[in-house]
Amino acid sequence: MASELQMSPVLSDALVILGAAGIVIPVFARFRITPIIGFILVGMAVGPYGLGRLVFEHPWLQYFSITDPKGLEPFAEFGIVLLLFTIGLELSFNRLWSMRRLVFGLGALELALSAALIAFVLMVMGQFWTGALGLGLALALSSTALVLPISGTRSPVGKAALSMLLFEDIAIVPIIFLLGAMAPYAAAGGMDGLVTTLWTGALTIIVLMIAGRFLLPKLFAQAARTKSPELFLAASLLVVIVSALATAAVGLSPIVGALLAGLLIAETEYHTEVEGITAPFKGLALGVFLITVGMGVDLAVIADNITAIGLAVGGVLLLKAFVTGFLLRLMGAARGTSIETGIMMSSPSETTLIVLSAAASAQLIQPQTAQFWQIVTAIGLTITPVLALLGRIVARRVDAAGMAPVEVEAHVPDRAIILGYGRVGQLIADMMTRHDRKFLAIDGDPTNIAVAQARKHPLLFADISGPVLDRLDVSDAAAFIITMDEPVLTARLVRKLRNRHPAIPILARARDSAHAAELYRAGATDAVPEQLESSLQLSESVLVSMGVAMGPVIASIHEKRDEFRERIMREGELTQKPKLRPSLSDRDATQALAETA
Structure with missing residues (x-):
């Protein structure tokens, strides 16, 4: 019995995940780098294309590798659900209203134009329009988790990035809604089922919003009276799961319901407590999701397709940087701000991986296509801090080149x-x-x-x-x-x-x-x-x-x-x-x- 427990794949995988979380988070936090990059690198190292290749030759490596990648998928999906739920918790209607011109002006233009150009290029290369649309929307997203900690929210670059990222967070709802509605009918191209899914999905969302307005304050008030953190956590997870199941039942993605649950709870006075009590679970579940992303990165595939992957990464970065910088300049931003924001926002997002998964599940793209763009996204996420540094350097040089030289006396006594x-x-x-x-x-x-x-x-x-x-x-x-x-x-x-x-x-x-x-x-x-x-x-x-x-x-x-x-x-x-x-x-x-x- 002891040997069976010792050799249990579940226990060895749990050891790897918890060990990765215990090492990656504090090490990367010490250097002020988001642990997202660390989890992806851990997934690449311990996955089936890393140390997992050597388990049969060296059985002891099972304690340092993931032996059952398929077994992690439910946890990864739950991590996605919690990620969208916390995004909903962080959004505020008052915050959105104060930035409405930037959010719904600049943010909407940046996402729509980037997605349209990427989709157009993919269609020219032979991708069917439904798949091109899904890929365009996925790759047009930028990383909230990476960009905002680097840029802040008070500098000109941070404010511009925040406005676009807020709109992208909001746009996840209609994006997932659209992909989920197209799912059963992508191959046939029929419209009857699409219309049915749209109106039933819209009706479900309306019912959830009305019910949430009346029921959630009472539910959390009862949980708060017990002064039991466990009951408060159970109530929070209950709301998330019920909302996710409700949207999944009518043909939409469960993460639509999760984000809607976050938005509804954000309007109650208990949102801070909910956010704090679910944060550890979200972080760990998101870490599992990112490890699964890293496990899908095969360095051998990258080596065999280095030219195509390099062109894809470079193409996405250049196109998004150009669109973002051009729109910012069009709206009156300084040249340096436009360039720095464009370069920093050019890489895909962790939510790109979510949309890619939704597009693959909806059969809008083939699994091989999804894997290719997941590799591109993982590379883009990993180099985001480097892009931010590059953008800062280029912006300073551009601003300095455009300034009139300042005459300063070389020697002034007692200054x-x-x-x-x-x-x-x-x-x-x-x-x-x-x-x-x-x-x-x-x-x-x-x-x-x-x-x-x-x-x-x-x-x-x-x-x-x-x-x-x-x-x-x-x-x-x-x-x-x-x-x-x-x-x-x-x-x-x-x-x-x-x-x-x-x-x-x-x-x-x-x-x-x-x-x-x-x-x-x-x-x-x-x-x-x-x-x-x-x-x-x-x-x-x-x-x-x-x-x-x-x-x-x-x-x-x-x-x-x-x-x-x-x-x-x-x-x-x-x-x-x-x-x-x-x-x-x-x-x-x-x-x-x-x-x-």
Whole structure:
């Protein structure tokens, strides 16, 4: 019995999956890379085309490979269902309404035009129109899970990407609806059954929406009263499964019902709790799905079809990048923003794999065709972070080439050098201007050029980590003020500047106390930890709001700041500050830096 359990394929597969989740997620999170890529690579390594090939020759490898890929399919399908459910939970009608022009304008145009062009190319190459339509819609999608963590949602690139990705998330419903409705009739091309599926599906969705509006708040209220997380989870999964079965019963895909369930729960006051309690299951199930995707990638097939796959990947990337960049420029976006967003959004999505599976299940495309495009999609997903980096580099060069050269005097006595003109650097420059102090800001982000021009601040566009300081005469600078939120680069700059200019004050922004101690060891005159300053400012607000006089509060804040500075300097093993010439204003600069942190 023990040997049977030991050799059980179910247990060995579970060991591989849980081991992959335990290794991939923290390792990739440490490097700020989405684990999606890691799960795909794990699937390629442990699948039937990886270590699975060698199990018969080396039986012990069954503990490190997937021996029953077919057995994982139900779990992978459940992962897809939960993925669509969480997408529905994250959507908000208020959020959509505030971005309606971008979402339903730019987003709709980008998806429709990309899908149409891809479908047209595939039809020219001989694909039947139903299959071309399914492939076009699938490949036109971009990865929400990969793009948004890279771009954020507040930058111009992030806002443009968010608007398009939101529409794509919404469009999954009609896309899956359309493919599911075409499924039984794709070969015959009949319309009677298609119409029947459409009206029964629409009726089912309407019934679910009406019932959800009235029943879901009562259901989750009852579950919440019990204060039982298990019952709350069971209620959540019940809603998902019932909705998925209802849509599947009328001929639509079950993931239509899952996404609809998420949208309905998102409108209740319990959506945050539901999202939190289902997140671990969604992450693990999605990991299983992505592992199955990786298991379908045969490196031998890629080697045999390297030209076709390379052309397919390159063609999809180029077409989508062109469409996205062109539409953004048409709507008035900057050239750099258009290029960076287009390149980053050019790869397919994890939901592309869902749509490909739906198209294959609907018999719109052949299984071999689906496998080919799954390989293309997996490659595109894997290189998305590289595309994002490439887009950033190209955008900066394009913006820099289009800018008029800024005339900067190579030598100005007693001016402060501000390294980094972001949020902190801009405020320090404002403070310098207010106190009539000379300064020069240096920054390599083109988006900050317009800000500097509007504020009439002297800004040199250059890469701070490059040789820009070697080209300028800074031997008699008043101070070096380092404001970037890049701990490694900041420490390297402090060390470099201290070695070359031992008598000039160096004032640096630090992430925390440990980083500040490192900067003191490197030679900083003053290092201002952001966490410390936010705590002191909050303390000041609390004391003043409680009626303490402003004078004693400010005095105590300064005393506490000095105590922390001395403690950090001791941690940095700095016994004596460098002897500085008194020309500056390092006190003013330090205070300005502290106020911005």
